[in-house]
Amino acid sequence: MVELKGVSKTYPNGTVALRDVNLKIEKGEFVFIVGPSGSGKSSLVKLLLKEEDVTDGEVYVNGYDVSSMTRSEVPYLRRSLGFVFQDFRLLPNKTVYENVAFAMIITEALPKEIRRQVPMALALVGLSRKANMYPSQLSGGEQQRVALARALANNPALLIADEPTGNLDPETSWEIMKLLSEVNHRGTTVIVATHEKSIVDEMKKRVVSISKGLIVRDQEKGQYRDEDKNNQAYI
């Protein structure tokens, strides 16, 4: 599903974000990518979405050879993924329903299919009743659920969430995590980049820990260790 082979990323200003990273994520997995800010966690996510290009190495996502793909292919890679951001990124002048439908409109999906799929996605995240509201009328947790519904609208095989609970209080964070977990149970591969220890520890999923551009640990049913936090203190 996702494979990184000898991936390095150096930014034009000389900052080394990733050094010779090798990582393989199989279909159906639920993986946390943890590490303090500046560890290279965000860079890794950006490489998967082709927001940044690799300096060296190969990246495969969902059957796409991301490291060598042309700009014009990028939209098709992104359509095959679901993506959830820390800041939700909903279109403010579209309703909840329209926001979710929009992800399908851009893929030129049939209107019939949109009418079928959007209510299903909204039902999954429990927002059927708020379909006609605007993002500004919703709480943060609800907005993130809309974003999740949008990410799921096209039935992606892979869902990537970058700090999905970063702007949410602990209780709402849990709701989102439960949803992600449920999505995973339905067969979608889920990758969550986060630095929230309590959640990672509780969920007992695979944890890939990144520090200073290197994968320092990769554990099944892992935990966010104290040393990761210590790293954060240095940075």
Place this chain on the structure above:
Amino acid sequence: MKIRTIRHIFKEGFVNSYRNKLMSLASIAIVVASLIVFGIFLLLVINMETNIEMWKEQPQLEAFCYVELDNTQVQMVEDVIKKDDRILQYERVDKEQAFAKMRDKLGKNSAILEGYGAEIFPVSFIIRLKDVSYSDEIVKALEGVSGVEKVSYSQDTIEVITRVSHWFKLGSGVMIMIFLVVSVFIISNTIKLTVFARRKEINIMKYIGATDWFIRWPFVVEGVIISIVGAILALVISAYGYSLLYDKFAQDLFLAESQLLSLVEIKDVWTQLASSYVIIATMVGATGSFISLRRHLKV
């Protein structure tokens, strides 16, 4: 591209230009101004050309004899003209007739002719040709006839006017270009502002996998809408303005009846005006948007 996508793109373009009312209106105003300037030049050129055509269809020459020529000498000139089979018909204007004509022309001011007689005027022949194309040779031939002082050549006037209209066209071409460049610039600036206003939205669209053109087309539509609206307004204004002018012209009996000048009626030119407005507007709008998108929308 599927039809529903095209529909979506048009809807977005309309919604955006509406949301962007103020800038859209400013751009529309500029487009209207440029197109009206263009329209004025176009109408002038069309009128000039029809008048030139009209004059060309009146192949008239006037050959003037020397004033001091006596009747026999004039008769010799007339014989030459009579024999020329390229000449359809001619009319002899005697000294007295010329004198009377001048007196009529001067009207109230005819007093200045006091003390002069018909003898100061030359005898002339007004000549109608069978075909305009002969005019050059006939003029040469008549000028070679002894006793003929000069041949006034209606072709001369036509040539001057043709040349003036050539420079006029060139000049208006330059003016029109300047206005079009300004319009393109203004539209591209409007689109730049919409792009900036919506950059967050554009960014989101990119993340969920919208293709470059899916993002760009609504902006192109927006630019074209602005300029088409401008074209329609410009058409209404210039057609109305021109018919007012036409009516004023028709009321000016001296000009209208002199048959020296005629104005083209608006119903004969409005399709030409409308189609050039729409074509120019579409090109200006699309170019403006494209320039702006190339510079400011790195999708």
